[in-house]
Amino acid sequence: MDRSRADVLPLSAVLGRGRAEWRPGVAQADGRGPGQGLRWLGVPRPAVGAPRRPGAIGSRPRGILRAPMVDQIVEAWRTNHRINLRLIERISDAGMRCTLSTRGGRNVVRQFAHLHNVRVWHLNRRAKSLAKGARTFATYDEPDRRALVAAMSDSARRVEDLFRLASEGAPGVRTIKRGLIPYLAYFIAHESHHRGNILLTLKQCGHPVDSTTRYAIWDWDRI
Known part of the structure; x- marks a missing residue:
């Protein structure tokens, strides 16, 4: 898939590939017509084990869960x-x-x-x-x-x-x-x-x- 452009995809097509966001009123690629669509942002998930920058999606704030x-x-x-x-x-x-x-x-x-x-x-x-x-x-x-x-x-x-x-x-x-x-x-x-x-x-x-x-x-x- 060409990640240089903002493709409109159903949720099932982008799960596991990176970030996506809802765009109201966008026709869905699976032919179901206008409605809630997902726009590919072209930001791949970091590799497993890769360090996350502070504040990144999925990062854990410092000090969280210090106690059970x-x-x-x-x-x-x-x-x-x-x-x-x-x-x-x-x-x-x-x-x-x-x-x-x-x-x-x-x-x-x-x-x-x-x-x-x-x-x-x-x-x-x-x-x-x-x-x-x-x-x-x-x-x-x-x-x-x-x-x-x-x-x-x-x-x-x-x-x-x-x-x-x-x-x-x-x-x-x-x-x-x-x-x-x-x-x-x-x-x-x-x-x-x-x-x-x-x-x-x-x-x-x-x-x-x-x-x-x-x-x-x-x-x-x-x-």
């Missing part, structure tokens, strides 16, 4: 939990009772209680042995700060155990179908969603957290 993958998963989860604890510590008593709902929706403290309850729900569904003895809050419970920290710390440890056991293929423990890392992402996405809701509620109600705390929750190397 499961340890990094657990550390990400612990960091997420520390952010929750930092917010619980810094939100005022009046702020904990704030809500933007006009129809009985969760206030701030009940949103934190909801995070704990969802963790326990997942434990009951995917690792029943780890859920034994875990307590949940009723829908309209407003636990005090000490009870909230104790409950969330307990469920965080149990979810951490779920991650470790799932990584070992332990019987009776499972994740979502897409795997362990997507499961971690699900948990953190859910809790981050509620943290954003909480911060907006506090701001709108006139009880914002201090700027140091707002910035600290994004400093994952230090928190």
Whole structure:
């Protein structure tokens, strides 16, 4: 094949030969008509064992996977939990009772209680042995700060155990179908969603957290 020009090829024709990119609206070479085509870029793959330049496609950034993958998963989860604890510590008593709902929706403290309850729900569904003895809050419970920290710390440890056991293929423990890392992402996405809701509620109600705390929750190397 002449690599000096940009040939339009179907995916099967270029796999294993080099890089390709999608070009919308280009007629495909296999006669299927206009649509999503692939344009050959003329950049062959490096030979097996050849050194890769920094930043090259497929190169590994320095320092990645210095610890076993499961340890990094657990550390990400612990960091997420520390952010929750930092917010619980810094939100005022009046702020904990704030809500933007006009129809009985969760206030701030009940949103934190909801995070704990969802963790326990997942434990009951995917690792029943780890859920034994875990307590949940009723829908309209407003636990005090000490009870909230104790409950969330307990469920965080149990979810951490779920991650470790799932990584070992332990019987009776499972994740979502897409795997362990997507499961971690699900948990953190859910809790981050509620943290954003909480911060907006506090701001709108006139009880914002201090700027140091707002910035600290994004400093994952230090928190």
